[in-house]
Amino acid sequence: MTTLAQYGLLRVVLPVPLRREFDYLCPLPLPARGCRVRVPFGNRTLVALVLDHPTASEVPPDKLKPLDSVLDEEPVLADADLRLLAWATGYYLHAPGEVYFQALPTLLRKGETAGYRSMDYWHLLEPDARVSAQAVKQQQALTLLRQGPLTSGELDARGIGSPILQALARKGVIEKREQLPARDDWRPALAINQDDKPRLGREQALAxxxxxxxxxxxxxxxxxxxxxxxxxxxxxxxxxxxxxxRQVLVLVPEIGLTPQTIARFQRRFRAPVSTLHSGMSERERLDTWLACRDGGTAILIGTRSALLTPFRQLGLIIIDEEHDTSFKQQDGFRYHARDLALLRARQLDIPILLGSATPSFESLHNAATGKYRHLILSQRPGTATVARHLLLDSKHVQLQAGLSPQLLQLMEQELAQGNQVMLFLNRRGYAPALLCHDCGWLADCERCDAHYTWHRQQSRLHCHHCDHQRPLPPRCPQCGSQQLMGTGLGTEQVEQALAGLFPQYASIRIDRDNTRRKGSFQQHLDGIRAGRYQILIGTQMLAKGHHFPDVTLVAMLDVDGALFASDFRATERFAQLYIQVAGRAGRASKPGRVVLQSHHPEHALLQDLANQGYRHFAQGALRERQAAALPPFSFQALFRVQATRAQYCQEFLQQLAGQLAPGLSPGVLCLGPMSAQMERKAGQYRYQLLLQAASRRELAGACRQALALIETLASARKVRWSLDIDPVELW
Structure with missing residues (x-):
């Protein structure tokens, strides 16, 4: 029998959904904190992460299992990284193993060696090589490769796809070679391109x-x-x-925004700029992760998960579009990258910069109370001016595919002057519902409380909630009529209508349906900037961060639904989207106009945004939130539950609420159970229970009470449940 004299103790976390740590025996000497080991767990062998070397265990010595093997001689995560993850585990009350393993690339979770491997790099053979002026992408590839070899993945992140590289290889201009990633110290060679720096405005210089x-x-x-x-x-x-x-971490909300951002950073700094996002291969993600940890990367630009990347010497964190809800993880470990970034900056004692044209109410509140230093840029540089806003009343006018006569006239004026027009509609497909004109039948999704969206080009019905698809029926399944018609408006329908209304102008539609092919989104953007399209139709993916100097008119076609939504955050999100869309107009020297069509142009929200701007709207909305004791003046936690039967959800949450409520402190509200706005989605019934408190401490205490109660409820075995601390949306 093994004894503790022969072995030491390891306390580890495992990638399992259990809210606890585990003890194992290990031969001396013990691996350091932050190293990975393999351990037996049930009938499996799992990779574990070492957290501690306890002197005693609650598990009897004869019940403790020895580990299988040690994977690392040196820690893969430093103490600073472990402290951040420990705090996140306690704050978000999530299973520790799932939190800690979120910080490791997939290959390290699988037990791969934490080291570099040789990869294929593209090399420039002729530094002075030239290609046709029409081959814009090939020219961009050569410019990038003049700065040094790059992998296919790195080039793809900069908008250079495989066909471009193969074409250059056939010309003998570039070739692919296998080599280890460069790990040279970038600091001695650091240089700043002073010619690339514009003259700062007064507000910029002060900031x-x-x-x-x-x-x-x-x-x-x-x-x-x-x-x-x-x-x-x-x-x-x-x-x-x-x-x-020191190194810099830049978080951005969308992968699609990174190519132009990377190019601008590379023009300015002679230093390694890396990216980290879900579009990369597992090997590329690991090599980037290692380069950041070992100090080989100067600047990392990434989406939400990049926050948990280790750095050798991080000196600054920047979060662009800090208000964006994509920074909040919506499943598994439900952390908010912005909030966790603030804690990381505090622990490392470094500055953090949150940027946005439409800051979140939480950030505005923190600035108003002195927790943040508030920097304001209220002017556009150079000759660019702020766009004028115009509200159009959609009542009592004949709309053509959602376009009013006034809007069509404005479009004609701008197009005739050689400008571009952008139309925004956040609904893809041809129509959001298919209706029988004779009997009123609606094509409803069998798995969700929702209608199918009609996609006319594909001749299919598609549920945008569960992704279920089916062919378009030839006739009504209820009455046999062939008088099937779309109701409502989608981007496909607008595109089709504009082809007839403005046949002399080229239009392009940008939404998830026609940007699925790799590289197609960037190709569309390049076409817009090159002036090949005069009319741009798009969803939210076209509204964020893009600079189109010739767009002088932007119109939002249908926003009335956002004015009367049940979620208290709906107006904040609409206001942010409105300002983001409006910001695409008149960004260069040409003046811009923003048109908003509504059946309720007199609505206070629209009037406030159009006439007073986002900050004035936010100040008024924050006063309303304070009067109603809603976040950011209180704190929330949401228990979400789903099951194949509504009864299971109701029974579980009623038992939980019934046993929890008597023990809650007076400052904690327990609201629910209540069904989700869409009760059934993907065949699952969905319910929720909301806890709200004036202090984080009280809310955390209530959540811990609830978690302890759930362990005792037999009804919990019939449902899937999750806890979301600081939720950004209700179901």
Missing amino acids: VSLLHQAEGFVPFLLEGITGSGKTEVYLQAMEPVLAAG
Whole structure:
């Protein structure tokens, strides 16, 4: 029998959905905290992460199992990373193993060696090589490769796909070679392209000056109208950090925004710029992760999960579009990257910069109470002016595919002057529902409480909630009529109508349906900037962060649904979207106009946004939130439950609420159980229970009570449940 004299104890976390840590025996000497080991778990062998070396265990010695093997000689995660993950585990009350393993690339979770492997890199054979002026992408590829070899994945992240590279290889201009990733120290070679730096405006210069003076942990909120030069402030804020040999982490909400961002950062700094996002291969993600940890990367630009990447010496965190809800993980470990980034900056004692044209109410509240330093950019640089806003009343007018006569006239004026027009509609497909004109039958999804969306080009019905698809029926299944028609408006329908209304102008539709092919989204954007399209039709993916200098008219076609939504955050999200869309107009020297069509142009929200702007709207909305004791003036936690029968959800939550309520402190509200707005989705019934408190401490205590109760409820075995701390949306 093994004894503790022969073995030491390891406390580890495992990638399992259990809210506990595990003890194992290990031969001496013990692996350090942050190393990976293999351990037996049931009838499996799992990779585990070492957290501690306890002197005693609650498990009897004869019940303790020895580990299988040690995977690392050196820790894969440093103490600072482990402290951040420990805090996140306690705050979000999630299974510790799932939290800690979120910080490891997939290959390390599988037990792969934490080391570099040789990969294929594209090399430029002729530094002075030239290609046709029409081959814009090939020219971009050559420009990038003049700065050094890059992998196919790195080039793809910059908008250069495999066909472009193969074409250059056939010309003998570039070739692929297998080599280890470069790990040279970038600090001695760091240089800043001074020719690329524009002259700063007064507000920009003040913001940069304050950022340069920051020492230690200082959170900044940079509120800048669209086109005001926030990215330039980011770039100049990074200069002293990089000059001191420290690294910078830049979080962005969308993968699609990274190519143009990367190109701009690379023009400015002669230093390694890496990306980290879900579109990369597992090997590329691991190599980037290692380069950040070992100090080989100067700047990392990534989406939400990049926050948990280890760095050798992180000196600054920047979060672009900090209000964006994509920074909140909506399944599994439900963390908010912005909030966790603030904690990471505090622990490392470094500045953090949150930027947005439409800051979240939480950030505005923190700035108003002095927790953040508030920097404001209210002017566009150069000759660019802020777009004028126009509200159009859709009542009592004949609409053509959602377009009013007034809007069509404005479009004609702008197009005739050689400008571009952007139409925004956040509903893809031809129509959001299919209706029988004779009997009123509606094509409903069998698995959701929702209608199918009619996609006319594909001749299919598609549920955008559960992704179920079916062919378009030739006739009504209820009465046999062939008089099937779409009801409502989608981007396909607008595109078709515009082809008839403006046949002399080329139009392009950008939504998830026609950007699925790899590289197609970037190709569409390149076509827009090259002037090949005059009319742009798109969903939300077209509204964020893109600079189209010739767009002088932007119109939102149908926003009335957002004015009367049940979620208290709906108006905040609509206002942010409205300002983002409006920001696409008049970004260069041409003046811009923003048109909003509504059946309720007199609505206070629309009037406030059009006439007073986002900040005025936000101040009024925050006063309303305070009067109603809603976040950010209170804190929430949401228990979500789903099951194949509504009865199971109701029974579980009623038992939980019934046993929890008597033990809650007076400052905690327990609201529910209540069904989701869409009760049934993908064949699952969905219910929720909301806890709200005036203090985080009280809310955390109530959640811990609830978690302890759930362990005792037999009804919990019939449902799938999750806990979401600081939810950004209700079901």
